[in-house]
Amino acid sequence: MSSTLASPVSPTSPTRFDSSQIFALVIGINKYNCEEYPNLSAATKDANAFENFLLTRMAVPKANIVNLRDDQATRDGILAGFTALRDNVNIRKDEAAIVIYYAGHGARVDKPEEWEDWATSGGQIEMMCPCDIGTVASGKGSEEEMVNGIPDRTISVLLNHLSDVKGDNITLILDCCSSAGINRSSTTPTPIQEGLVPRRITNAPRMPAGCDRRIWSRGSGTRSIGVAQGFSGKFHASHVLLAACGRDQSAYEDPKTGSGLFTQALLKILGGHDIEDLTYTSLMHKLNMPTWQTPHCEGQSIQRRLFNKRAVGADGAFLLCKRSSKEKTITLQAGAAQGITLNSRFTAHASNLIPDQTHFNPELGNLVAVSVDAFTSELTVPEDVPMFKPPRLFYCKLTERGSGKLPIYCEDRTWLESVFTLDFQKSLSVTLVDSPFEAGLLLSIESSEVKFARNDVLVTPHIGAKFPHSVPKGQGHTIRNIAKSYLHFTNHLTRTGDDFRNVWMELKALKTEFSDDFDQILTPIGENMIEDEPATVVVDEMARLGMMINNQTDLPLYPYLFYFDPSDLMIIEWYTPPIGAGSGTKTSLIDAPLPPKSELTIGYGDGGVPPWQFLLREGDTKDVGFFKLFLTTSPTSFSSIAQESPFETGSISRYGKPAKPEGLETEKWGTKLSTIIQVSK
Template sequence: MDELRSSSFDSSSNYFRLPHLYALIVGINTYASPDWSDLTCAVQDADDFEHYLVTRLHVPQSNIINLRNEAATRSAILGAFKTLKDLTFLPLKSRHSIDAEDMGIIIFFAGHGTRGKKPEEWKDWVTFDDYYEALCPADMGLKQTDKSDMCEIPAIPDRTIAALVNQLSEIRGNNITLIFDCCHSAGTNRGGTEADREGYIPRYVSNPPRLPFDYDDGIIGSPSRGRGAAYQGVFGKNQSSHVLLAACGREERAYEHPAKNNGVFTYALLRVLNEVNVETMTYTSLMHRLKMPVWQNAHCDGVEVNRRLFNHRIKGGDPSLIPGLKVDGYLKMDAGIVQGVTVGSVVEIHGSNLYSIQQQPNLPFTTLVVTTVDDNSSTLKLPESLINVLPPRCRLYCRIIQRPSDSLSISSNDMTWLESIYTKKFCTAHSVSIVPNTNAADLELTLKDDTVFIDHHFPLAAKYIGTRSPFKIQSNNTHILHNLIQHVIHFRYHLFRANPNSIKDNDDDDDDGLGGGGIKVTIDMRELCHQKQWKYGKSVIEPIGANVFEKDPGVVIVDEDKMYGLIIENLTSLPLYPHLFYFDPSELSITSWYSPPLGTGPSSGHTTTNTTTTTPKTDIILHPKSKFSIGYSEDGLDPWHFYIRPGETKDVGFFKLFLTTTPSNLNNIVQESAYTPPPPSNTRSDSIKREQEQEQRRQTLDESELKDEVWDTIVMTVVQFEAGGAVES
C-alpha cells in the first residue's frame, strides 16, 4: 500500500539528515520469577529493531544501550535512562558537544506489560480506573534483601517512566520516541479469543508484585526547571515530551506469534520502516500504513505526531492533508461530515502528507469532487486516466480547497487594485465576490500608499476588538493577500459549523449562530498555580480561582506568569472523544489544544466485516460520567498561557470543543496564522460558514434513539485584557 511519490530528492543531503540518534533497546523473553510465563519473540523484536537502526539509519553501535533477558533488570532499565540523560557512555569531550537541537532518542521495549492497583497515597496521580500501567523488568518478583520490608521487585509504573522521560526531555530535548510492544492493561476485549485460538501469545502479566507507594520517590521527587503538568501514564496520553508508539489500546492485548518469531506490532512496524525512506514519513503517515489485525490496534500519541520520524529539524506533516485510500475506481477519504466535508467539495490530491517545501515540493497532481459523505468518510470518483495509473490500494492525501457553500465578499477603496489582485479566475475558484459597498463586504481592504489595512466585518469578534486587524500587508504581496482569503473562509467555516441535528438547550435564547451544545458536558477552565514540591520531573500545579467560563464571555487578565488548564466533565452515558481548538480572529489561526491519540483502523489494512468504515479504533478518552483534564494532571500537556501583542490592550479568542462518540481525526481544521503562511506551493483548505440554518430539535436527548455516530460542538468566548489595564464588563 505505497504512498504515491510526488517528488524525488537526495535523502543524503544534509538538509534531510537525521539528527544524531541514541537508543535504549530492551527485549525480555525470560523472567527470573517462576510466577511469570516466559516469552519467545521479545528478544528477537529487540534484535530486529537494533538491526534496523544500525543498517538502515546508520546509528553507531556505540550510541545504543542494549538490555536483553537477565540484563534487563529494574535497576538496569532505570539506570539506562540516566545514562541517556548524561550520555556517560560517550567520551567526556563528546558529551558536551551534543546539542539538544541535533539529537534524537529512541526507547524500545519488548516484553511483558501489566497494571496494578494504584496506591492510595498517589492522590495526585489521576487515572480513569485507579490502576497504574507498567513495564515488567526481568527480575520482577524476586525478593530484595536490601529492603527492610523484604518486598518483591515491582514493575516499573507509568508514573516513574513519565518522570524519567520528562527529566530526559528537559536536558536532551523532546525529540524522543517511545516504542512499547507490550500490554499495559487487563486487555479483556473479545477479540483476544480469536488471537488465542490462532496461537498468539499475549505479552501481559496479571497480579504484579505489590508496589510500595514511595518506592521510586528518589526519581519522582527530582527537581526540574521546567513548567508544566504531572503525567498520567505514558501509555496513552497526549504528551509534549515525546511521541509514543504503543502496540495496542487499553482494552486490548499485545500479542506475539512463536511461529513468526516476532511481536505483531514490531513485525508490522519494521515492515513499514524497511519499505520507506524514514526522511519522508511522519508518525501520522506511519500509522496510516501499519497493517494490524482487528483485535490489536496500535496507538500513536503526543503533541508532535506530525513530525517526521525521529526528526525535529525540518518541517513535517501538514495536518490539513487528509489520508485517503484508492479502492477500485474510487478514493475513500478519511473525513466526512464531522470534519466539515460536504458533497460537491473540491479536493486536491497529493502524494504525501508532508508540508511542501522548496527542497521537497508536495504539489497536487489532480483535483477530485466529493460524491458521497458519511460521518467520518467520503467518496471521490477517480477519472479513468488515473484508475489504471495509480497502484491498487495506494495511499493518497487530500486537501479540501472549495465547498459548494463557500462564499466571501470583499471590497476596497481602490477597486482597480483589488481586481488586479483578485482576478475573475481567482474569485471563481474560491467563491469570492467583489462588491462596491465596503460596509456590505465581509472583508474590507484599504490601500494607503503601498500598504493594505484589513478590516474584518465579523460581528462576533468586532464587538470586542473592533474591525481593524493589527496586521498590515504590502500591496504587491499577492501570495499573502490570496492566502488571507483562504484563511478567512476556512476560519469562519469551522468556527460556525455545527451538527444540524444537535439538540439545542431550550433555555438557551442567546443564538449567536455558533450552534451546538446538545451533548451535555461541563467545561471548567481555571488559572493554575505552581506548588513548591516537585514530582514526576515537574513542579506540582493546582487550579485556583473561579471558572473562567462562569460568565459569557469569559475574561482573562493576561500575565506571562499565569497558566491555565481545563476540565471537561461528561454528564452523559456516552463515551466521548474531545477535540479542543483555539480560534484567534486577529491572526486567523486555529490551534489544536487537545486531540485524541491516533490508531490503526480499516483503512490502514485491517480486515473488517464493515468494509465501508475507515474509522480507526482508539482508547476512549472521556468515559461516561467522568472527567478529563487538559493542561494539567493526567493529560501530560503543558499548561496554556495567553498573550497580547505589543501595543494592544485587549484581544478575543474562541475555544471550540468538538465531541464525537467514535474516534475521529479533526486535524484538518488546524491552520497557521494568515500572516506567517507556509511556502507558496502549499495552499490551505478553503472553507466558510455555511449559509444554511442549524436545524434545531426541541426535545430531550434520548440516548437510546441515537445512531452509531453522535457529535456536537461547544464554543466559548474568552476576552483577554492587558494586566493593569481597564477591564470592560
C-alpha cells in the same frame, strides 16, 4: 502550543539523517526470574530485529546503542539505561535523535492511595515489567523490598529529564500490554484461541507508595510532573509514543512466527519505505494490524518525520484517502465534521509531507466530493479534468470549497479584480461584491498599504472591525492568502453539529505547589472562568490556566480542542486524542479520552498537554478569542483545522447543568464554543 501548527524547521534546513547522532536503548525480555510470571518467546527476537534495523537501515554506530536482553534487563539495568542516555556527552542537545524500544511484559496495578497528585485512568497505573519483577531484593522478604515494575510515573519523569538535557527528539516504542483487557467475541476466535500470547502480567506486585521517590524528587524542572496518566499522558512535548495497543487491549506475539504483531508490522513498514519520507502520522496510516490490537501514537510532534526534527514534517491540511480496489471507490477520511461539503475539490498527493529542496510532493490529479457523511466523503475524478488512478493510500488537500463563498469588497474595484482574477475567485471560493454591507472581508488602500476589516457579529462587538495588520499593496499573493485564511477561520469557527447538552467546559486558574519531594503539582482553583457566554478574563501573563471537559452523557467521546485568535487568524490546537493504526477508518478501538460519565483535564491532570496562558499585545487593553471544542463519537482527525497566521508580524500565540442522558448514536459530532474577552488589569 501545538505541534501541528508548524513544521520543525524551514525548508532550507538539512534534511538527511546524521547517523552518528542517533542513539538508542533497546530492551527485550523473554525470561522472567519469578516463576509466577510466564516467559515469552519472541520479545528478544523483536529487540534484535529492531536493533538490526537501526544498524543496517539507519546506519547507527553500534557504540550508540545500549542493549539489554533478558537477565541484563533488570529493574536497575533499565533505569541505568535511561541514565546512560541522559549522561552521554556524545549526544548533542536538539541535534540527536533518541529511540527507546521495549519488548516484554506490561502490567497494570492499582495506584497507591498516597499518590493523590498522580491522575490515572480507572485508578490504575501502567508499568514496564523488568526481568526481576516479583523477586525479593536485598535478601529481605518484605513487600517494600520486592522488585517492582517500573511505573508510568517513573518513565514519564525519566523522559522529562532526558528531554530537558538532550532535546525533545525522542521516540518511545512499547511492544507490551497497556492493560489486561482482552477482546472477546462469540463469533470470531479470540487471539488466544488462535495461539497468540499476550505480553502482560495480570498479578504484578502491588506498587509501594515510596517506589522511585528518589527519581521523582529530581523532576521539579520546568514541567509539572504530578499530573500524568500512563506512559503517554503528561509529557506530550518530551517525546512521541508508539504503543502496541490501547489501554483496553493486549499486545500479542505469535510463537509460530517468533515475532510480536506490532513489531513485525512496524518493521515491515520501516523496511519497505524510505525513512526520509515517513512521518509518524503516515507511519500509523500504513500500519496493517488486526482490529483487536490497535497501535496508538501520540505526542506534540507526531507531524515530524520519523526520528528527524531537522527536516520539515507533515502538513496537517493533507487528509488521508483510501482507494478500494473491490468497490472502486475513493474514500476521504474527513466529512461534515471537518467542514467538507458536496462538490468540494481536492488535489491528490502521494504523501503528507511539506515539500522541501530534496523532497517533492507533486499533484497526482484532481478529485471532487460526490457524497459527504459525518467523518468520511466519497470522491471521484471530475469530468472536466484528466482521469488518473491514485495509489491505494494517499492524501488530499482541499483546493476549492463546495459551498460558502467569502464576499470581499474594496472601493478600488479595478485593483481588487487584478488581485482576485476570475481564476483566483474560483479557486479561493471568494466573490467580489459592490457594497461594504454585503462583504465579509473589507479591503482599503491607504498610502500603498492594504488594510483589512471584517463584518463579523462574533468579533466586532468586542474589538471592532479592523485588523491590527496591513500589507503592501503589491503583495497580491499575501493578500489572497489572508482572504483564504479568513474564510478557513470563519468557516470552522461558526459551523455547528449536534448539541451535546450534557458536555461542558470549565476553565480555571492553576495553583503551583511543591510536595515534600519537590514535585511540582498544578491544582485548579477558583470559579469556572467561562461560566458566562461571553466570558471576561482579566489577563495575568504569569497565570497558567487549565481546562476540564465534563462528559455526563452515556457516550464515549473524542474531544478536539482549539483556540481561535481572530486578531491574527490563528487556530491553535490545544488537545487532540491519540491516532491509531489505519487512523480514520472509523475504528472505535482507539482509547476514548472521555468515557461516559467522566472528566478530562487539559493543561493539568491526565490531559497530557501544557497549561494555557493569555497574553495581550503591547499597548492593547482588550482582545477576544474563542475556545472551540469538537466532539465525536468515533475517532477521526481534525489536523486540517489548525492554521498559522497569514500576517507576517511575529504575532504572539495565546498560551493563550446536565440535561437528560442520550443514547448511543453512530457517527455523531458536535461542537461547544466559549467566547473569551481578555482585558488588562
